[in-house]
Amino acid sequence: TMEFKVVKINQEFRNVVVSHKALIEAELEAQKQVIMSKLEKGQILEGTVKNITSYGVFVDLGGVDGLIHITDLSWGRVSHPEEVVALDQKIQVVILDFDDAKKRIALGLKQLTPHPWEALDQNLKVGDKVKGKVVVMADYGAFVEIATGVEGLIHVSEMSWSQHLRSAQEFMKVGDEVEAVILTLDRDERKMSLGIKQLSADPWAEIETKYPVGTKTTAKVRNFTNFGVFVEIEEGIDGLIHISDLSWTKKVKHPGEFTQVGADIEVVVLEIDKDNRRLSLGHKQLEENPWAGIESKFPLDSVHEGTITEMTDKGAVVSLDENVEGFCPTRQLTKEDGSVPKVGDKIEFKILEFSKATKRITLSHLRTYDDVRKAEAAAEKAEKRAAADATKSTVKKINASVEKTTLGDIAGLAALKSAMEAAEAKKAPAKKSKKEETSEE
Structure with a gap:
């Protein structure tokens, strides 16, 4: 014999639908109302773990359920609630908030223990070395847990003395045990910044001694700009080779014509800017300025065979030698038959102008045959x-x-x-x- 509640009557089919569950739910609802009326924020209750999800834990408080969000399970980082609790486990929780209308109760577990920052060693200060475990990685840095619930951020700029933009994942990964130096410590805001590059000496500290002006060394090409090449001599020491310091003879329009990213290049230190952590470097200075010899090799009015390497709106770039280029204006390019030469053509050119100051050689193909014609006409006359x-x-x-x-x-x-x-x-x-x-x- 049980009690039932009539929930539906069908006169046509002479059928009655009854429910025992409806009576239980009504009793449970009444019980919930009683429990909810007695709840207070900060109240500590005992409950049983009823369900575990990826975002939190549902706890039965004796007729009503509450949710412990994953962030309120522990002061430390939690990947999944199963790391902290298990099904049917009896635990004590604290009421953080509740909503009578929606019958929602927010619970906390970590709030039953003091905040780890409050227990942090009071003698810990900026400059001290600490050890910890990488718990979270981001492009801009890594969060390292030096004690349960106490984390510090190692920004990517504090991972290496190098100024090149790099991702933090190049230096470490989640789970790594690392040693770092405390850079900033704010106990009130509970924030800490760490650095690992400080564990090694700053390469710029004795730059004048290690790479004095005139030093010749090998660098690695890191980046291009329109005005030069950025290279790295060693980790943390960068320098710039201006485009005008790449070659004595070739007119380099863009560094990409001369070298490529990742390639090694021989350089000589021209100037040191310690404040801005930059070196002015040169490549052409590794060799003597050849223009004195070039001038004697290519005197005015002499005729030489050259190969057209590039055509522009104003004329043609002509290779006269392995490392010597000249320029022939468009009006001086015309062949004797009236046609215009093209890239790759090998023809004769006369030296019209040689400027050592601007490193410019002006050429003419027209004059190679026009001057002969004029000379013949003059001779005949x-x-x-x-x-x-x-x-x-x-x-x-x-x-x-x-x-x-x-x-x-x-x-x-x-x-x-x-x-x-x-x-x-x-x-x-x-x-x-x-x-x-x-x-x-």
């Missing part, structure tokens, strides 16, 4: 002029000869005439006396 001058000289000589001959003849005739007249004058008296002698006779 000079030859014609010389021939004409020779003809004039010959005619002048002939005229002078003719004139000299004519004058000579005239003078000779005059002399002959005078001689004849003188001779006749002498003969005349002699004839007269002879006549006179004849008359007298």
